Amino acid sequence: MVERLRRALAQVSGQALGPYQSAVVRIGFAGTWLFFLLREFPERHELYGPDGPWSWQLAERLVTGNHAFTVLLWSPSGWWFELVYGLAVAAGALLALGWRTRATSVLFMVGVLSLQNRSVFMGDGGDNVIHLMAMYLVLTRCAQVWSLDARRARLRGSAAAGAAGPVLWGVLGAVLAYGALSGRLSGGWAAVFAALWTGAALWWLAERYEPGGERRAALDVLANLLHNTGMLVIMAEVCLIYATAGWYKIQGSRWQDGTALYYPLRLDYFTPWPELSGALAGSGVVVMLLTYGTVVVQVAFPFTVLNRRVKNLLLGVMVLEHAGIAVLLGLPFFSLAMIAADAVFLPTGLLVWVGARVAALRVPLRGAARRPALSPFPGRARTPLGARGPDPSASNAGEAG
Template structure:
């Protein structure tokens, strides 16, 4: 074959190499779990907000979601049927079942917070939060909507790879001769399977989603313990990483959508255009936990104008700043400070804290690792001091 005949093949080879290189990079992205520290920060923040919210409403829980709710059990059933919502509280209107669901939701939130059996506990947390919120959606606000959405996304993330008891257990080497069986995991999987069978049977809709998650967990456990180094295990790991990356991207897109729609709706309002919207909010008694502070801020027209216009500009510009890391980091810090200010000034802390937890998915990895290292150093110093104090006391 002549050199001319080889010329097309040679000229096509660089392009083919680029395609193969691009495909390899794309495959690496899908096979690798991206943003594990951001997912852990999101997990900790979201579960902490849920724990704080449920504990805060403990004295009022029965009026909000339980047997004393103004939305009676029959009315809740009809509303759930019309809206097509899911809630295990629709099974019974009694106090005992409600207390069990409320307590299990708090317990699962604590488990997710510390990263204990996160795959199972995140599903239980999702079921608990959706059940409580959908029992009486008429008392919810924007914070409840954020929790409802984000607790679903949390299930599909690998959010316990760092800063969790699961990660600590995975790093702990097995003792020689010790069994590889995870008795606690098997017990949880069996118990949840029996509960699904008794409670739902074989049904479509949300029961089918829960059965799918349960079966996937069982397959993951079986392959991981029987064939730890096999191609099947690698395939499952790659699938979990791809699902995690998709969920993290969805969370980021959801946050951008929240800010963008909020900002553009404000642009259409005459009060925000005039720069006086914040003034009216500060003079509402419902949004004034500190009346003297609200009056002090509302009395400064220039500051109210700047904050009103600044809020709109930040929310509209937020999605466009993600292309620049430095600008994004500065804007994330400003947005978090804004939410903390809203929590204090307007008295809606749980919505603000939920948004801060969602903003954590955009935090730089270097910052998060530095925070984790600092927390680890503080914990080690506290343990050393407590140990020395105990020895001196003895």
């Protein structure tokens, strides 16, 4: 028993588990948030800005009461809103690419919380999931694979190489100091951001001056523990979402009589494809099966996470369910957010296989780009003027993380 506990502790503290799952979750949520902000860019002032129905005074009163975090209430000026919105877009893109993920994950969280807490009634349910996952992603080492950080670490031998990271954290530290000294940051949020900044500073110092020492190893263990805890919390959150949704549906009369799906299919607001929605709503058997099937899958999923085969089966069903919601009910960002959350349970073998297939598709493209031009003389090949042959030392420079 003691030996098993020792092995389990060594595994939890010795490595960041689920590198592919955390990468998919990172890409999924960052991409969903990015696409949402870009789609709503023309209406950004009505959603989160000064022209919205949720006025500055109402937002300030709510934030004062619930102590939520938003930097949009630091200034009522229009340029400040544009700056925060632009930084939220940039943070989503950079986090999806996995560039300086320790810093961009914090910027991503700041952007999500700032915009959503400014106008709390804007969203379709998926915003609540993004809200939670934005905070959990800060704890994870979600750029171990499929990221620019992983590529840089492979090419340079250190993920901390370059001056961009220290400069970025320096700017964040200056903003943190300003917010704390001016009283715009509450004590709790100031402590949270100060802890994140201090941890990043200690990590940079250890990697720069003691890359193979004990302090660096201790920080690595702490980072692994935080990552694994964050991944566990994400999995528990997904199970809680489905369990809560399923059990609440059981208590609703519309879900009991099998008509809960029928009414949304008849509402103009939820019918981007009226003909398709009408055809489904016209079949009582299909509506009943979809309604009961949704309840069964949501209630059963938390109890099947320890059974790999059943879990994978229900996971596929839920992904298809969310894809159907995106098409039939016109809720694409809710569905993308839920699929990104479900990705934490995807099997590693499937993700590795998908990554290998994507890498295999890129190899022919690189080979075609490097192939020398054909010579008009048989048996000869000519190189374009000024071009050089491929550098053997850079043969892996384009590989994904």
